[in-house]
Amino acid sequence: MLIVLSLGGSILAKDLDSDRFLKYADVLRNISKKHTLLVVTGGGEAARHYIEAARAMGADEVTCDYIGIEITRLNARLLAAALGSDAYPEIPQNYVEASKAMNSGKIVVMGGITPGQTTDAVAAILAEFLRADLLTIATSIDGVYSSDPNCDPTAVKYDKISPEKLINIVMAIEMKAGSKSPVDPVAAKIIERCKLDALVMDARDPALLGKVLDGEASKKSPVSCGTWITTRK
Template identity: 60%
Template sequence: MLIVMSLGGSILAGDLDASRFKKYADALLEISKEHKLLIVTGGGVYARKYIEAAHGAGADEATCDFIGIDVTRLNAKILIAALGSAAYPEVPVNYNEAAVAMQFGKIVVMGGVLPGQTTDAVSAALSEYLKADLLLIPTSVDGIYTADPNVDKNAKKYSTMTAAELVQLSAGTSLNAGSKSPVDPIACKLIERGKIRTIVLDGRKIEDLIQVIRQEAKKPQTACCGTIIIP
């Protein structure tokens, strides 16, 4: 399978702990033995700190966006270092470069592309562009819920849902960690348009990534530890 994975900065690089990068690298190396992988890294808390400082210094929104993109690419470079020779050595800066890099048979790691696009949106666009078999979105919750599970004890997790249902759920929803739709609205629309099979799962449990992919390879549309978005 060709798999695109959206690794948000808060999941991968929240505290810039090298061991966290190495643990993810180990899991990705295991997955890459049987599948093609393209990873999109986010900026996380450090991107937000740089953006806040830039705002304070008088930078406009576009400049702040580009600063955030720079941080995502720094995280991509750290993950490439952790992956070693298994990774494509450069960070693609657009979708076409990513497609070319995939031809070398390595794990490709990239960050942001354009202002206004989240890690999820870039990953969804790449999945559509590359005709990926699966989009994985590890988040700080274990799937998509009917309501914020941190606030509403009666919130129920979707084991599966359609892309159209995901779009409807994301409309007007807060995108903070733990919200009922942890995928941003632009990514949701791209998932729907591109008919991209997607799984949202708990990125804090690195072992789940391998389990979910093994399950997908054997028998798609079965229950998993996250929420399956069916095109």
């Protein structure tokens, strides 16, 4: 199975703890024994701090985006270092490079690519480009809810939803100031247009990520720590 994993910077690199990078590396190494794996790393707190500093200096949003992209690529290099010889030695700068790197048999690790796109969107586009079997968005949220659970105590978590319903939920959440959507709108639209099988899951525990992708992912069944986005009945 070909898996594209969007690994959020908020869980991978929130404090640049080397032990955390090594734990995720061990899990990814085990997953790669059974599946072809490409990982897109997020920027996390470091990216936000750099972007805030740039804005305070008067930088335009495109410049801020490029700064964020550089941070995601630094996180990718750290993860590749933790993977050692199991990682492809270069960080792909675009989708074609990632496709070529995949043929090496190594774990491909990359960061952002285009201004205006989150790494979730990059991972979704990469999954579409490679015709991946599964897109996994590994984050600190345990799935997709009917509304933002941080703002609405009556929010209901879904075990499985369609791409169309995901877009409706994401757009409603994104329009409310201060709300946080588990999937950004661009990624949601990519998932819809190419009918990707996707999983949004809480991956703050590296071992749980390994368990789900090694077992549940191949069964296409609901998981308690996440939400399946699929057109399958």
